[in-house]
Amino acid sequence: MTNKSLIFSPVYQDILNAIDAVDPVAYGSDRNFLDGSVSRLSPYISRGVISTKMVMERIQERDLPREKIEKFIQELAWRDYWQQLWIAHGEAINQDLKKPQQPVNHYGIPEAIAGHRTSIKAIDDCIEAFYETGYLHNHVRMYIAGISCNLGFAHWLHPAQWMYYHLLDGDWASNALSWQWVAGSNSHKKYVANQSNINKYCYSDQKGTFLDVPYSAFDQWEIPQELEKSVKLDLRSPLPTTEAINIDPKQNTLIYNYYNMDPKWHEGAPANRILLLEPAIFEKYPVGQNAINFLLSLRTNIPELQVFVGSFADLKAQAGTSAIIYKEHPLNTHYTGTEEARDWMFPVEGAYHSFFAFWKKCKKTAVYHEA
Numbered sequence: 001m002t003n004k005s006l007i008f009s010p011v012y013q014d015i016l017n018a019i020d021a022v023d024p025v026a027y028g029s030d031r032n033f034l035d036g037s038v039s040r041l042s043p044y045i046s047r048g049v050i051s052t053k054m055v056m057e058r059i060q061e062r063d064l065p066r067e068k069i070e071k072f073i074q075e076l077a078w079r080d081y082w083q084q085l086w087i088a089h090g091e092a093i094n095q096d097l098k099k100p101q102q103p104v105n106h107y108g109i110p111e112a113i114a115g116h117r118t119s120i121k122a123i124d125d126c127i128e129a130f131y132e133t134g135y136l137h138n139h140v141r142m143y144i145a146g147i148s149c150n151l152g153f154a155h156w157l158h159p160a161q162w163m164y165y166h167l168l169d170g171d172w173a174s175n176a177l178s179w180q181w182v183a184g185s186n187s188h189k190k191y192v193a194n195q196s197n198i199n200k201y202c203y204s205d206q207k208g209t210f211l212d213v214p215y216s217a218f219d220q221w222e223i224p225q226e227l228e229k230s231v232k233l234d235l236r237s238p239l240p241t242t243e244a245i246n247i248d249p250k251q252n253t254l255i256y257n258y259y260n261m262d263p264k265w266h267e268g269a270p271a272n273r274i275l276l277l278e279p280a281i282f283e284k285y286p287v288g289q290n291a292i293n294f295l296l297s298l299r300t301n302i303p304e305l306q307v308f309v310g311s312f313a314d315l316k317a318q319a320g321t322s323a324i325i326y327k328e329h330p331l332n333t334h335y336t337g338t339e340e341a342r343d344w345m346f347p348v349e350g351a352y353h354s355f356f357a358f359w360k361k362c363k364k365t366a367v368y369h370e371a
C-alpha cells in the first residue's frame with residue numbers, strides 16, 4: 001500500500017495537471033485512507049510554487065456543488081491558518097504554544113520511529129518509503145506523532161524536526177503546530193489511534209501489537225518496550241556550494257528562497273533572480289538531501305535563477321544599488337527592501353484560537369460566497 005516510486009515532477013505544467021487531477025468530491029469521503037484521493041500538492045504549495053489560493057480558484061472553476069468540495073477547501077485553509085499563527089506568534093511556535101505537553105519523558109525521538117522498527121508494520125513501511133519519497137499521508141503523520149509523543153512520551157520538537165527534515169513539503173508552521181496539536185500542547189485533547197484504526201485506514205490486519213488495545217488502555221499508559229529507546233539525531237542541511245553571482249545594479253533583485261519558488265512572480269520582468277539559501281536559517285530548521293534536491297529541481301521553472309548560499313546581509317552587499325524585492329514570510333523578517341504580500345485564500349488575518357473559529361470567519365467572507 002505504500003508507494004516508494006512516488007516522484008514529484010518539478011515541471012510547472014505537470015504541477016497544473018496535478019491540480020486538475022484532484023478529485024475534491026471523493027476527497028471528502030476517502031481522504032483518511034492510505035490510498036484515498038489526496039492531492040499530493042503539498043510539496044509545491046510548501047515551496048511556494050503554487051498557492052493555496054490558486055489551488056482553490058482552479059478547483060472552483062470546475063463549478064462543482066460548493067458543499068461537495070468544502071472538505072478539500074477546508075483542508076487547504078488549515079495551511080493558511082497555521083501560517084497565520086506563525087506570523088502572529090513568531091518563534092513562540094517552537095515551544096509549547098497553549099499549555100505544556102504532559103507527560104514528557106525525553107527530548108529525543110523514539111529510535112524505533114526513526115529506524116522504522118516500531119513493530120507496527122503499516123507505520124514502519126510508511127516511514128521506510130518516506131525516506132525515499134519525502135512524502136507522508138496526513139493520517140500517517142498523525143499516527144507517527146501520536147505514537148512518538150503520546151505513547152512514547154517524547155517531547156514533540158525533535159520528532160517534528162526529524163519529519164520536517166525528510167519532507168519535501170516541510171512547512172514549519174504546519175509541521176510544528178500539527179505536532180503540537182497531536183501532543184496536546186496546542187489542542188484540548190491528545191491524538192491517539194489504536195491498531196484497529198490503523199488496520200482500517202492502512203488496510204493491514206496486524207494483531208497482538210502494543211497498539212492492539214481498547215482506547216481506554218491509553219488512559220493509564222506506560223511506555224511500551226518498543227518505544228523505550230530514544231535518540232537525538234544530528235540533522236544537518238547539505239546546502240549546495242554558492243555560485244559566483246552576477247547582479248546588474250540597474251535591475252531589481254528578486255529574492256527566492258525555501259518558501260518562495262513562484263515562477264509567476266514578476267514573470268518576464270527584467271530582474272536579477274537569486275535563490276537565497278541562508279546557512280543560519282537551515283541550521284535552525286534543517287532539511288535533508290531529498291528536500292534540497294527537490295528545491296533545486298524547481299529552478300527549471302525560473303529562468304536565470306542564480307543560487308546564493310550566504311546571509312541576506314552578504315547578498316545585500318553584493319546587490320549594491322539594485323532594489324531588493326521579496327515576499328512576506330515569517331523567516332524573512334530580517335530582509336530589507338520592498339516586501340510584497342503573499343496570496344491567501346481568504347482576507348482573514350490573525351491568530352484565531354481554533355481552526356474552526358478561523359474557518360467560520362473565512363466562510364463569512366465575500367470570497368467564499370462568490371465562489
Ligand SMILES: Cc1cc2nc3c(=O)[nH]c(=O)nc-3n(C[C@H](O)[C@H](O)[C@H](O)COP(=O)(O)OP(=O)(O)OC[C@H]3O[C@@H](n4cnc5c(N)ncnc54)[C@H](O)[C@@H]3O)c2cc1C
Nearest residue numbers: 038039040041042075076078079138141170171174175178
Ligand atoms: C504531524 C504532522 C506534520 C505535518 N507537517 C507538515 C509539513 O511540514 N508541511 C505541510 O505542508 N503539511 C504538514 N502537515 C499537514 C498535512 O499532513 C499535509 O499538508 C498533507 O498531508 C499534504 O499532503 P497532500 O498535499 O496530499 O494533502 P491533501 O490532503 O490533498 O490536502 C490538500 C492541501 O491542503 C493542505 N492541508 C491538508 N491537510 C492539512 C493540514 N492538516 N494542515 C495544513 N495543511 C493541510 C495542504 O496544503 C495540502 O497540500 C502535517 C500534519 C501532521 C499531522
